[in-house]
Amino acid sequence: MVVVRGAAAGALLAVTAALANVVLADQVPKPRALLNLTLLFLLLGFIVSGISAGLEATHQATRHGAAAALSVFVPVEIIGVLGRLDRGEGVSLFAMLFIGLLASSAGTLGALLGARRKARRSSL
Numbered sequence: 271m272v273v274v275r276g277a278a279a280g281a282l283l284a285v286t287a288a289l290a291n292v293v294l295a296d297q298v299p300k301p302r303a304l305l306n307l308t309l310l311f312l313l314l315g316f317i318v319s320g321i322s323a324g325l326e327a328t329h330q331a332t333r334h335g336a337a338a339a340l341s342v343f344v345p346v347e348i349i350g351v352l353g354r355l356d357r358g359e360g361v362s363l364f365a366m367l368f369i370g371l372l373a374s375s376a377g378t379l380g381a382l383l384g385a386r387r388k389a390r391r392s393s394l
Contacts, residue, residue, distance in 0.1 A: 335381020
């Protein structure tokens with residue numbers, strides 16, 4: 271349940287960013303600054319999912335955070351692939367693996383932050 275709650279928290283931000291990215295990537299000329307901003311919000315969504323999982327986890331917070339972020343990665347990647355196919359662009363396996371690794375790392379980092387905050391609150 272910890273992973274599901276973490277994924278739900280991060281999905282609100284990450285899925286919205288992925289949808290915005292698909293819409294912006296279809297414009298001519300491409301607004302590079304806004305596309306980069308959507309990628310930043312995507313990364314923040316992965317971190318938020320990790321933080322949420324880290325706050326709720328009773329053990330193995332980092333594992334829960336990584337799993338929550340990877341759970342968010344799946345719908346985000348589906349949106350991205352469908353957007354690229356709609357524009358007639360190819361799908362890169364390397365890019366998919368890189369974003370998956372980035373999601374896992376961001377979720378782990380978020381879980382560490384969440385677990386640290388939880389420990390600080392419980393020590394007061």
